[in-house]
Every structure is written in structure tokens, then in C-alpha cells.
Amino acid sequence: MALSRPGDDPVSERTITAGRLQQISDDVLAALAWTRVGWLAYWAAVGLCFYIWAIAAAVWAYQIHEGFTITGLKHPVMWGFYITAFVFWIGIAHSGTLVSAILFLFRAHWRTPIARMAETMTIVAVMTAALFPVIHLGRAWRLYWLIPYPNQRGLWINFSSPLVWDAAAIATYFIVSLLFWFMDLVPDFALLRDRSHGWAHTIYRYLAFGWSGTAGQWRYFRSAYTLMAGLITALVVSVHSIVSWDFAMAIVPGWHSSIFAPYFVAGAILSGLSMLLTLVIPGRELLGIRAYVTARHLENIAKLIVAVSLIVTYAYVTELFFAWLGDDGYVRSAFANRGVGHYAPLFWLSFVCNSVVPLTFFSAAVRRSAWKLFVASILINLGMWSERLLIIVSSLSREFNAYSWGTYMPRWPEWTILLGSGAWFVFWFLLIIGHVPPVPIADMKEAVLEGHDA
């Protein structure tokens, strides 16, 4: 499926020579060699992000001191921005594994150049998501009580609570994603080790785990990679299913629905892919890897987005249809309230962004224009955020007990911490992507050698 447009895409020229392989190493590693201005800009950006999330951390400390009274959370909307942010970021984390593992298993070789960025995004997004269940805890300093550790007091955790499943799922996902990401990096670290000296050499030497590129190492590497890819594929489905059960297992009208697991997985992939576009489009410019991450890659992501968006739209329609079809007045009212109630703007925003905007990708002019894709990806991110907020807040705001209906409006701590979480995400992403090869060098070489269309 080559989009052969000579001149635009030098990799597709298929001139397999040793020089070509050398060039891949040089090109990618060039992304790690900064110009003076680039270096300053990079660290300024990292510093700015640190500054912002440090402020957010201070706000969190203030929230712990003052209690949740400073937030907009209230009876009956006990979950607001924080849990929305959790679901949002954990959703972002899903496309990384999708790109690297599922597409790998499906032998969609075009995924190779973007896999590193996608996986890095995954890890950083899980790190961001994992903050929110803690930030949202009434007594965050008792976090360790969620861990089933043997203790004299005979206290144990409640395995019937979806929150426990959640904690386990996220921890598993983080560990496996990290391993998967790291394993793929080992040959690249070896390259960096060989090309660096001084303290950087020492660090890369440890990280390279003695990789020497022997055939035996490659054989183990390939089989381990495939096994990990299989394992993590299961996790892609399971983790967000479990996240969705935080809601679906509750009896809240608007949450309690068996469609939630596939619905949330599809939504997660949609948001993850669009976030990937958001990161890759400026990233490939800044890192100077346009030669590797080409318009074709962006276009393929856009095509995936269309497919997933249609699934999400189908889920929307199904949800509404069964709410109407079912004779449960509470559920029917919860969904009617989404469309016309207090939170209707969120509903229509998410519908337009998640179901309508991706349809424009049917037009080649849109999906081949990097800046149009960039704008669209921002809109889809916004739409997915609104969708999660809508599901969480509008359902809680009008439950069974009409005395206790109420609406939620976030206040400055939630906004600050949300912004801080974005800064935290960018901070780690920048820090990592500035120090590892942004395109998997070994995989690219393999693709070139095996004649894959990467």
C-alpha cells in the first residue's frame, strides 16, 4: 500500500544499502543532537511544564489542607473533573499500545516510525492518569490502604469494588507498557551507547543491558516482543473495560449499561489516536523526522480514527436507542437530560467532535493536510473530554432521588490541576522523547531490510 510519491518520501525509494541503514541511525540520532537554540527552547519548554505542574501540585497540597470544599464537587456530583481527567488520560494511553502491539500483530508495518512516540505517549499518559485517583481521594495520604498487603490489623481490601480492579488494571498496564517500551529500546540504547561517551555512555551502557546484536539476541528479542505484543493486546481491551466498569457496575442511570466496556475501549482508542496526531504532527517537525513520519502515516492514523469514530457513533446511537426502548424511566430520563438538559452543550459538543469531525477524513484533502489533521485532532480531544465529563457528571447530577438533584461546576483548583496534568504529561513526554530515539531505529532498519513498507 505504498503511496509512492518520489521525492516526497525518500524511504520508499527502496534503496537498501548499508549506507541506507547508516543513514537511518544518523537521521534519528540527529533528532537527539540539539542546536544551541533548540537546546534552550527544549529546556525552556521542559522548565515551563515543570513550573506549571509544580503550581498544580501546590494547589493539590492546598486542597488536602482545606478539604474538597475549595473544589466545585458537591452532593450529589461526587466525581467531577478529576475522574474525568483520569478516564481521559487513561484513554489517551490506549492508542500507544494499539499502534505498537495490535498493529504489529496485524503486520501493519507502517506503524513502525510512530510506534516509539505512541508508546512513550502511553507511558506518560498512564503516569498522568494515575495521579487522578489519588488527587481525588478524600484522604489521599491513606492511598496505601488500596493495596492488599498483609497487616496485623486484619484489614483487607474489597475485591468486589471496581476501584480495586481499577488499581490493579492500571498498575498492570503501566508495568507491561513500560516493559514493552523498554524492550524495544534496548537495541537503540546499544546504538546510543556505541555512539556516546562520558557519563552518557555509562548510562546508556546500563540501559543497553549488554546488547551486542548477535543473532541469538535478536531471536530472543523477536519472540519476546511478539509475546509481549500479544499480552499487551489483551490489556488494551481489558484495562479500559475495567475503567468503564467503574461506571457500569454502579446503579447510576446513565452508567449502568453493558455496552460500556466496548464503548469505552473504542472511545479510548479514538482519543488516543487523536492525541497521537496532536503530538506527532508538531513532533515530527521539531525533531526533524519528517522523512520517517510522513503524510502517509498521518493519513493512516486518520483512517483509523474514522473507523473508530464510527464505532463510537454506533455506541452513542445504541445507548440512546436502548434507553428509549427500555421501559426504565430513570434511564430514559437520564439520556433525555443529556440531550436537552443542563449539560446538553457537552452532549452536542462531543457528538460534533467525535462523530462529525472525523467524517471529514473521508475527504483526502483533509486527511492529507497536516494542519487540518492537527486541528481535527484537537477537536476530537475536546470532544472526548466532553463525552467523559458528560457521562460522569450529568448522570450523577440527576439520579433517583429528586430532592438531591444538583449541578456541578468546576472551580479554580480543578482547572489548575487539570492544566497541571497536561503540563505533567508534556513534561515527561518532552523529557523522554528528547533522550531516546523518537523513531525506533532497529525496527526501521528491520523494515528496510525485510522490505516492509514502513
Place this chain on the structure above:
Amino acid sequence: MMERRHFLKVAGLGATAALADGCSSKSTTNLIPYLVAADDVVPGVPAYYATTCGGCPAGCGLIAKTIDGRVIKAEGNPRHPIGAGRLCARGQASVQSLYDPDRFRGPSIRTSNAEWQSLTWDEAQALLAGKLREVRERGRGGAVAWLGALQTGSMERLTRDWLAAIGSERRLFYEPFDYAALRRAAELTVGRRAIPAYDFDRANFVLSFGAEFLESWLSPVEFAGAFTRLRQRRASDPFGTFIAVAPRQSMTALNADGWVPAPPGAEVFVALSLVHAIVNRDGGAAPGSAPEIRSLVAPYAPEATQPATGVLPQTVRDIARQFTSASPSLAVGGSITGGGADPVALEAAVLLLNIVAGNIGRTVRFDRACALDALATYTDVLELTRAMAAGQIDVLFVHDANPVYTLPPSAGFGAALDRVPFVVSFARQPDETTAHAHLVLPDHHFLESWGDYSPRAGIEGLRQPAMSPYFFTQAAGDVLLRAARAIGAQPAAAFAPQEYADYVRGSSNDEAWGDALRNGGRFEEKEPTPAAETTPPNLSSAIAFPPIPSRGATGDLALIITTSPQLYDGRDANAAWLQELPDPVTKTVWNGYAEMHPDAARALVVAEGDAVTLVSANGQVSARIHVSAGVHPDAVAVPLGYGRTAPLRNAGGRGPYALALVDGAASAGSLPWGTTRVKVTRAKGGRRLIVLQAETRAAGEGSRPPLDAIVTPADVAKPHGSDQAHPESDLYTPHEHPEHRWGMAIDLNACTGCSACVVACYAENNVPVVGEVGCADGREMSWIRIERYDAAPRVTRGIHRTGTISLPMLCQQCDEAPCEAVCPVFATYHNPEGLNAQVYARCIGTRYCSNNCPYKVRRFNWARYTWPAPLELQLNPDVTVRSSGVMEKCTFCVQRIQAARNEARRDQRALREGDIIPACAQTCPADAIVFGDLHDPSSRVSRLARDNRAFHVLEELNTRPAISYLKRVAPDGAVAAGG
């Protein structure tokens, strides 16, 4: 290396030092342990003292629970005939007014530059004695006046003797609600200037012309109990048991089976038409249909009054027929805040109605003298005001009254007070009257005082201090006794007792006195003898009824001043529990309201929550609009108790001061509450209106208030068969409750919505107050709340069949609790006795349980809530004070369950029915809440749970609550079925 023994010694020493340090307070310099502890003080073990509530003139019996010498809870005294063990919301909140941080710390005097200066009691006492001596020497003893709350017994005798010794007879027992119209009407109709005793227990049908007998009128706690019994006795009455005729639905009227929304001031014509209908039926065979009555009511045929009242003649005749056939019936009349332009006429018409229906001597009895008969009338107060303004009063004593606030400003009392050279106030805390006083001699709170109060003949309630006074206060009685001795008042024998306590005790011997104190008084009320039942009508020739007005639109609205069970006249408005208690009718907190009919609001283009200005000929106030169909379109209702200007942290500067609108100068025997007309204009700003209940009506699908909880009498006999639980679909094995399963039954047919249970719960369970901002943010912490649900009103035969239910909502202690499954750390779990226990120390605050609770009864600690000193002394030591970030909720007062269990174990017996009574059930004036063991098939709660009317809220969710509600019974056709 330190030896263990040595370490313990040092540690013990350190601990002692820390303890001694921690206990020091500014007022105590030496800590001396009880060498021999008082018999009744065992650390951690409660002691109970029977006393009499001083919250209003009803005088309910009260038992103060004290632990370690501090009162922590007020409960009703079951041996006391008034209240019979129950208290209202304000009675429950009396412990908060006891520890009110704004109370005066000690006596103080206003200096020449209008600043307050503290005094010692010796100085204050000397000052007072000096003043009295001076007055006597100048021969101006007659210029001494006493304006104080109603007193009977000791204080009545002491003040009379004391004033007599000085040479004055000016003593006014002043209460804002003087029932002067009722007394005058009784004089005109039966020849007795007295407030009758109303026997709701014997009545079969009640007709109220605005009397708020369940919230503020005469003796609401007593009446609530009797009204419940009436309703249960007449559960199958197809007409209903209670019809309310009033321009506004008060909480009492919300409990009526039918509401006749008479225009403001037209209640009297409805009453007269009813009399007319009765005496002209069957050739006038009714017992009291003397010719003079017939001629009196002749102009008020139902057809003649219809234009003024809007009530169909057929409706009048229907009610009249019911009123006479359900003999004895009972008509009660006139709102506590007046009753139209001519309250005497209304009360007289109501008494006539009782006369012609033969109720006098049966449900309306004049054989038990009511303490309120001694109240000064508004005319008396105005007379005193004029005397003050004319400089005829040299010294005024104000005792337990706040006339500057409770009289309309236009009465000129405040200005007249400034003409009095020396004003002595016994107020406990700053109020609008102390702002004009010269000397403040703060009295004890009634929970710290000796005293007695007899609400009516045969009931002598006693007061005893349940704890030693917290502030440097003195009993007013002691102040008077000391002053009398200081000035050598005669006869000396009258002031002989050294202490007021001895004065109250009199010559009782130890045994009799001990018994009386233990019982809370001496109760020798006799059942009426048949002879006492006949009080013949004795119509005065002075009786006159107003002509029927022609209805003409004036453009203005009639002002209705309302009283609520939480604020009454505003005297306890500084108790935060009462401010945070939703008004039973409007569900508003921390602010008053201007209640308007939707039509009136539309005409003025104002909506719910809008700021308006109400302007009358006498003044203007700002308020927020509350739109409600429960008020006549020609009226606007403003509550009493707001607009306090005194420096009180909770009450001050809050809400509209309704009395500013009233014309206080006109004297017609009582304050002309009901003659004011106001113009309502839009305005800007002001304190917002906070309504805690989001939705009261069935607003489409999904809201589904449990309005099918109203059944017709015919349904009562049938099993309702609406159990929608489906146990077969359970995933887990059901819980086992080997010994007990605690449960509750709440009778919606009894619950009046008075909300006493809510305050009782605050007091018992250390529920924090979140304040105005917290409530506006939706963060109130109440564990039990009264939800009000209205069915669409249906008008049958001109009577609005309103179908309102008040539904106490608290944790349902579900057997299959949605909250339990989702807690990751087992902070909430199902205990072996069926409770959803909540382990505060284990909670980490995920708030998932609250999301998953369909009843929304879990409360989250949004902040570290505090109790301003010394309010923290009220905290119940048996209940944890929860920290920020944890979830809390009702556990059926598990501390009481535990205490009862311990007691039973100590006595080596099993728990018995009645051993455990949660705070809400204990105080419920209507006896609507019953607690017990669902495992015991003979327990009251089990029997009620099997009742045909029993249902579970949201039972289709399969939560299987431990609380059964009993449906409200309403007459046929009262409400649309379902939501």
C-alpha cells in the same frame, strides 16, 4: 539504658503534665479532682435531668442528657403531659442556645459614651440596689415596670411581690403571640376571657382557619401527637380528617386532607357561612342554634359570601355536614399571626362554629386554665409604650423578651425605650432590646436554671439545672431576691430564701421534692367531669361581624406573616441547627423568603430566587421570591424570625424583617398582623435564596417522587402487592443476621414534616453545620432530611386535595446495599445486625458509595468542620467527630444500640423492644418513626412492615431496605395515582 519501670514512670509524669496543661482554661486556675465525686457524675456515663423546656410558652417536658457535667442532648420527658416525651426542632436545638458563643459572659453596663463595660456581679447588684433605692426615695416606685416572658408559679409570685415591694404594679407578661383575639372572642361568645383547651384526641374531624397547630400555635408538640392519633383512628374516613381554610399552606395545612384557599381575610366569611349552613339545616336542630346565632349569621349565607371567599356554596354545605356528623369535631381558628383584618371576628366565628356543632365542653374546653390567659395584650403593650414615651417610666426591666424586635418598628417601642432613663435587661445574649438597655444582667439558660412553669392548670413543670452555668450568669430570680434584701424590701418573709432554688422549692419535703424533680414536675391533671363539659354559650351583645366586602383588585398583595417550626418568632435564630434546618414548607435555609403564587409572580414578572422589595405604608424590606402554588394569588407570605440586627453570628442581618411592614400603631387588642398590603417591586442584590430540595413535583420521567405513596382509604384494607424486589436475581448469597436485624417503619400518614428529627440527629450524631455558603454549594451534612413531594393538585368540590407527603429520608440500611459493594477498603460494610456500618477511620474518601447510593443519604466531609467554642461542649462523646475527607451517614444511632446492648448484658438479659430508640424516633412528635428488630415477628416495627400500607422506597432497585414506609391515606380522589 533506661529500665522499663523507670520509663513508665517518666512517661506517666509526662502524660500527667500534658494532661494538666491541656486542661487549663482561662477561667480555671486550679484543677481539683473530686475527692468524693458527686453521685451523679460518673465519667463517661450519662446522667439525665428532668426539666421544662423554655423555648416557647407551650412548656413541654424535657430531659437533659449530661455527660461529665455537660448537657449534650435534650429529649422529651415521657412523664410530662405536654409533649409526652417528644420535642420540636427548637426544643432539640435548646442545647445549642445553651452553648451559644454569642451569649453574654457576665453583667455589663453601658457607659456614657455608649460603650459596654463589664462588671462583677457584686458591682452590678450594688448598682441595681442603688437604683432601686433611689427610685423608692424619690417616691417613683410606680414608675418601675417589668416586661417579661410569661411566668407562672415562683417567678410569677416573686416578680409580683418584688414589684409590689418597690411600689409598682406595672408588670406585663409579654409574648409576641398573645392570642388576644382568641381570648376576646371567647369572652364574646362563651363569656370567659380564656384560651380553651383543645382536645384533638377526642375530635373526629378538624377544621382549621389558619391555625398552625402543628408548628407554632399554642402547644404544637402536644397537638401533633393528638393529631396523629386522630388520623390513625379515622384512617378510613372518606372525607378526610382535616380541612384547612387559609390563604397560605402552612406546614400544618400541608397535612390537611383538603385545602380551601380562602383569600386573605376571607376566612371569617367561610366560618360564618359554615355556621349559617349548620344552623339553617334541618330546621335549625343543632344544639347551639339559638335564635341569636341565627340572626348573627343571617347575612352570611354561603351564596352571599361566595363572591368574597370564592368557595362554592355546595362546598360549604359539604364541609358543614361533615363537621356536624363527625361529632365531636373541632374547629380551630386564626393563624398565630393574626387572621385577617379582624382576628376577633374570625375567632368568634370559629367558636360559634364549635358552639353550633356542640363541641364546646367536648373538644373545646374551658375547664383547664391556660397559662397564656395571663399574657398582656397588644393594647397593654402599646399603653406601656405610650407611658415610656411620655417619660412616666423610670426603670424598665426586660426579662426573656425582645420587644424591640418582636414589635413592629412602627409601634415606636424602640424610640420609647430610649426615653426610659434606666433599662435593665436580663437577656442571655445581645438582642435588639439590649442595644437600648443600660444594665445587662444575663440570666441563666433554662437548662442551667431552677424554676417552674405550669402551662395549664394541673400541670406543674419544674426546672432544675442540668449543669452548672457555663458563663458568669445569674438567675434572674437570684438577682431579684438579692436586690430585695439589699433594699430591705417588705414583707421580708417574701424574700427570705437565700437562693432562688430554695424559693422554687418552697416548703416541699425532701421526698416529695425529689420525686417531683425526678418526674419533671407534679402532674395532677384530671380528666374532665361531665359537669365540666357544659359551658353554655353566652353570647355578648358586643359581638359583631364585618360586612362582606366587595372584591376589588387593589394591585397590592396582602401580607401574610408566617411562622416556621424552626424559627418561631426568631428568638433562637442564632442556633445554627435551626438556620440550617430547611423550612418544612419551602425547604429554604439561612434566609427568609417572599412566597408568591405563580400567577402573582407572572404578573410581576418575577421568578424563583429573584430579588424584590416589599413596600407597605409602614416600611419596606428586601427579600427573594419563592414561587409556590400553596399561597393565594392575592397574597405574599414572609416568614417571621429573620431580619435580626443584633450582633449574632448566625441570626444577625439575615433575611427580611417582616414586621417592618406592619402597622404597629393601630390598636385593636392584638397586633394587626393581617391588615398590611404590600407592593412588590423588582430589586437587585441581597442574600440569595437557598432551596435545598431540587424538585418537589413529578417533573416527567426519572424524577418519580414516590407519589404512589398516597393511597385511598379503600386501599388500606388491601395488600398493596407492589413489592417489586426480585431476590432471585441476586448474585451473592443473602446476608445472615443471626441475632437481630434492626429496622424502621416510618408512617407517612403520621409524619407532619416538622423536622424535629433532623435537629435531633444533628445533636445526637455531631453532624456539622456547613453554613450558608456550604448549603448554597449543596454540601449540607444532615443525615436525615424531610423530602417534600407534591402530587398535582386535584380540585374536588372546591376543595384542593393537595396530596403532599413529607418523607423522612435517611440511610435505608439496605440488605443489598449498593454502597457496600463499591467501597474498595470495606469502610462501609454490612454488619451482622443488618446495619450498613460506616467505619470513619477506614474511609479514604473515594466517594463512590455516595454515587452509588440511590437514596443519596451519604454525606462527605468537604472540609474540617469546626464548632465555635463553646459549642464543642455539646458534642456527643459517644460519636466520632469525623475528619475532612471521609464519608458519613446514619447508622440508626449505633452508639445507642451499643449502649443498650451493654446495659442488657450487664443486667444479664436479652435486648427488649424499646431498649433502643434512635434520636429521630425518640423526638418525633407525631410518633411516625418506629425502630426495632425485624427478626422479632411480634415487634412493633415488624408488624408495621407487614402492614398493607408498607412499601420500600425504590424497591425495584432490589436494595431491600430495612426501612419500610407506610403510605399516606388520603380521601378518595385526592390525588392522581402515581407520579
